[in-house]
Structure formats: C-alpha cells, structure tokens
Amino acid sequence: MVETAVYEVAEENAKKRIDKLLAEILPDVSRSQVQTWIDKEMVTVNGKQVKANYKCVPGDRITWTIPETEEPEIEPEDIPLDIVYEDSDLIVINKPKGMVVHPAAGHYGHTLVNALLFHCNDLSGINGVSRPGIVHRIDKDTSGLLVAAKNDGAHTSLSEQLANKDVERKYEAIIHGELAHDTGLIDAPIGRDPNNRQRMAVIENGKEAQTHFKVLERFRNYSHIECRLETGRTHQIRVHMNYIGHPLVGDPKYGPRKTLDVAGQALHAKVLGFRHPATGEFLHFEAEAPEIFRDTLTIIKKMS
The missing domain is CATH 3.30.2350.10 (Pseudouridine synthase)
Structure with missing residues (x-):
C-alpha cells in the first residue's frame, strides 16, 4: 500500500463535493478515478465512509489509502506517423492534435510512444519504459513538431541543448x-x-x-x-x-x-x-x- 494521506478541508473549499475536491488537489488524478476510490471505500471523512456527492465542511479530515498498481506493459501500435525527418539517432514527428505523447494513467494506449515503438527498432531508455525516446513533450491538444531520441547519446545531447x-x-x-x-x-x-x-x-x-x-x-x-x-x-x-x-x-x-x-x-x-x-x-x-x-x-x- 502507498502511504496514507490526509487532507484537512479549508474554509474556501466548503460545500465542495469530495470527488471534485480530491481531483483538484491531487495531480494527474481524474474525478472518475476518485469516485472509484470512494466506491471501493478507500476514502474516509473523519474516519467514516461517504459518497462521492458528500459536501465538504471546513475542518473535515479526508483520508485516502490507495494500493500501488503495476503499470501495464507499453505495447507497440501500428499508428500512422507524420515523419518530418529520421536517421539512426533521432526522429522528428509532426504530432497531430488530440494525440497524447506518452502513456500515463488513463492513457496507456494510442499514444505517440506506442506508435514510435512500432515504427522504430530502438529508442533511448533514459526516461524508462513508459517514455522511451521522449526528450520533450507537447500537450495532447497541441499539434506540431517534436523530436524523439533513438539512443541514449542522442537523448543526452538533446536534453542538454534544451537545458542550455x-x-x-x-x-x-x-x-x-x-x-x-x-x-x-x-x-x-x-x-x-x-x-x-x-x-x-x-x-x-x-x-x-x-x-x-x-x-x-x-x-x-x-x-x-x-x-x-x-x-x-x-x-x-x-x-x-x-x-x-x-x-x-x-x-x-x-x-x-x-x-x-x-x-x-x-x-x-x-x-x-x-x-x-x-x-x-x-x-x-x-x-x-x-x-x-x-x-x-x-x-x-x-x-x-
């Protein structure tokens, strides 16, 4: 289990639904995910079970303990890519609007990384199994140019250029x-x-x-x-x-x-x-x- 977390409701969050409030204060967690936690009795208020529509009161102590989950293996997918440039070290893609760059909670498939894994024989491993080759990102609904690295040397060089x-x-x-x-x-x-x-x-x-x-x-x-x-x-x-x-x-x-x-x-x-x-x-x-x-x-x- 991950460490139990506790949040005390402030005055400005009075009367907010608990599912909405937790989705706001927890990064990368959706409201639907919070509702699932509540349904599975992983969330309590002042030590008691509540429903997702519970209206918070200042001073309420919200506690949640969420079990760790193993990330699913990232699978290659035959998704067409708009390749602007490619060689043995890197690949430049014109990413379409609506495509997520790399897998994360709620988006383990149909991402740019899934497409790159299918297209490329190799990608750099510096960012781990969920973000192979990814040097920088652009948002899901932002379109345009993005470079990915095919080996660690290229990845290091591109990252240093970004930092500088x-x-x-x-x-x-x-x-x-x-x-x-x-x-x-x-x-x-x-x-x-x-x-x-x-x-x-x-x-x-x-x-x-x-x-x-x-x-x-x-x-x-x-x-x-x-x-x-x-x-x-x-x-x-x-x-x-x-x-x-x-x-x-x-x-x-x-x-x-x-x-x-x-x-x-x-x-x-x-x-x-x-x-x-x-x-x-x-x-x-x-x-x-x-x-x-x-x-x-x-x-x-x-x-x-």
Whole structure:
C-alpha cells in the first residue's frame, strides 16, 4: 500500500463535493478515478465512509489509502506517423492534435510512444519504459513538431541543448483579445497552482519561465500570434497568455467558457531547431498548422 494521506478541508473549499475536491488537489488524478476510490471505500471523512456527492465542511479530515498498481506493459501500435525527418539517432514527428505523447494513467494506449515503438527498432531508455525516446513533450491538444531520441547519446545531447536554451522552438496560437504590443516578453515563474493541483500558474516560488511573443495579425476580439520559448515549463504558453489577460482560444483549462470550438487550445508547434547530436549540424524544421487551426483563422477573419 502507498502511504496514507490526509487532507484537512479549508474554509474556501466548503460545500465542495469530495470527488471534485480530491481531483483538484491531487495531480494527474481524474474525478472518475476518485469516485472509484470512494466506491471501493478507500476514502474516509473523519474516519467514516461517504459518497462521492458528500459536501465538504471546513475542518473535515479526508483520508485516502490507495494500493500501488503495476503499470501495464507499453505495447507497440501500428499508428500512422507524420515523419518530418529520421536517421539512426533521432526522429522528428509532426504530432497531430488530440494525440497524447506518452502513456500515463488513463492513457496507456494510442499514444505517440506506442506508435514510435512500432515504427522504430530502438529508442533511448533514459526516461524508462513508459517514455522511451521522449526528450520533450507537447500537450495532447497541441499539434506540431517534436523530436524523439533513438539512443541514449542522442537523448543526452538533446536534453542538454534544451537545458542550455539552445533549441529553437516557435509556436503559433490564436488568443482572445487584441494584444496592444507588437512584440513582448513574458518573464514570470510557473509552478503548480496551489488552489488547483491540476493547473499550473504564475507563482512567486515557481520555476523561471520566459515566453517571447509577436503579433502576426489582429482581428476584432482575437489575435494570431507567434511565441518563442526560452524555457519549457508545463503549459507554459497557455499559462503565460492567460496571465496577461489573453488566454488561448479553445483552451479548456485556462481559457473562458465561451470560446470558439477548436477541440482544445489553438496552439501549434511550428518550428523546431537543434544541433544534430552526432554531426553538430544545425537542423531546422517547420510544419504548417493543422486544418482546424487554419479554418478557425478564416472564421475569425469573417467575423472581424
């Protein structure tokens, strides 16, 4: 069994359903998973069993003890890949919107890693069995360029380039509102949101994060922008743009409820550049945004 955890309900969480509250404070745990725990009597409030719809009271002591589970073996899957470049050291993929990069709770199949395991004879093992070859990630609903390493030497080199801010990464996004400045730098630390563990936020003791932005085109109530990353924090562009009052169109986590339906945030990793781990040659790749992104721009233009 994992160590039993205890959480005392604060005043601001009064009257919240217990399943909703636990899903908020526990990273990478879904509400449905919490409901399963409650059904299996793995969760108590003040030592008593409750139902998933129990409304929390300030001072309640919530206790949960969840058994450890073995991660299932990651299987190769014959999933088509949009391969931009490949050699014996690495592979560059244009990841489609909606594809999860690597297996995790709730997503053990149909990921980019499952596809890579089928396509490649070898992948680096630095990140273990669930993330072979994965040097960096982009979110499920973010499309675009991503590099994977086929051996540990290539993985180490690419990771060092990322850490040293030597990798070129540019994204294009559609945001709410009309940015006043043509260019700018958002330099604000990012960490886990203390009020919602499933979100990231700009917080005082977070990790450094810098996002450069440039306006490509302005529309009525919207802007089409390019972002260049110096760092690669979780949800960085999404958090930073929301922080300055211009959340991404379609973003279900950081954007407004009333937004255009683009099946997740309108964000595309369009440029990726790095030095080849073996030859030292600088490689530069570009990928056009997917059709749904381009169609959204067309709709916004007609609305303006």
